[in-house]
Amino acid sequence: MLNLDVVWTSEFAANKWIMPLPADAIPTDKMIPATVNAATYRDTLVGAPYYTDGALFYFRSDLLKAAGIAARPKTWDEMKTACKAILALPAAAGMSCYAGQFDKNEALTVNFSEAVASAGGTVVDAEGKPTVNTPEAKKGLNLLVDGFKQGFFPSDAITYLEEQGRRAFQDGKLVFLRNWPFLHASLSATDGSSKVAGKFGITSIPGTDGPGVSTLGGRNLAISPFTANKATALEFIKFFTSEEQAKKRLALSSRAPAYASLYADPAVVAKRPFFPTLLTSLNNAQPRPKVVQYGATTKAIQEEAYAAITGKKDTDTALNDMQAKLTELSAK
The missing domain is CATH 3.40.190.10 (Periplasmic binding protein-like II)
Structure with a gap:
């Protein structure tokens, strides 16, 4: 077995x-x-x-309330608007808006896939053929690229995996966090280890036009x-x-x-x-690419997505290079 x-x-x-x-x-x-x-x-x-x-979307419910925001964000634009209001509060001094998992790791494949799907795109089609050279995939990747460029993501989030994101949110450094359900217990701890116990809520991850699509x-x-x-x-x-x-x-x-x-x-x-x-x-979830050579596929996705979010390649070049790599792999 x-x-x-x-x-x-x-x-x-x-x-x-x-x-x-x-x-x-x-x-x-x-x-x-x-x-x-x-x-x-x-x-x-x-x-x-x-x-x-x-995936779940963790948010500081106390800070949304303090900023007069009644509805939890459903889209990336709503999240950014909320962050501008929240980060202007004295209680949010030194905080950052949002983080996911962006280190060159399987977690980046997850976050990239979610961004693309949440923008209406796919990484591969039903036959396993790559589909990342599309306007939807570009829109999805740009959500991550612009997050760093515009300062909505903390610069050190480029090294984040799940645990680093948990610590940042638990220590009161983030307004929003994309992560998995396992965080709930540690964030809710009342032994003094969590600065956000009783101060956070959970909802679906954001998309471009409504709630996003989880991996x-x-x-x-x-x-x-x-x-x-x-x-x-x-x-x-x-x-x-x-x-x-x-x-x-x-x-x-x-x-x-x-x-x-x-x-x-x-x-x-x-x-x-x-x-x-x-x-x-x-x-609403979708699987990661259902392909025969998954190890090589996720490596190619990580390399090109990371090149884009670190500014080493523009979005078009990164996605075209990703498409070429995935096309070669799917032909084997």
């Missing part, structure tokens, strides 16, 4: 390193559609969603065709990924389940009040 990050589904399936699962083995009709999509290769289920993950995270369980214990592996996967077990794991872990019903369970929501918001994010 294999425990795979969702990004590896296509590569492992194409190389026959994992095998198709029986259509009736996993209750996919009860699962969030995006999680099933991420476990599917060429319309065949090859993995069982184990847990999932979606899907999570893991799938799959079966190796080379094992002598295929039946046993399948029985374990059916047990381990069942709705009953998913609910039990919520008492032990912060991992988000694949079952939609658990996001409305009163007992679950009482402990994780952000779950309804997370479900909205997951229902």
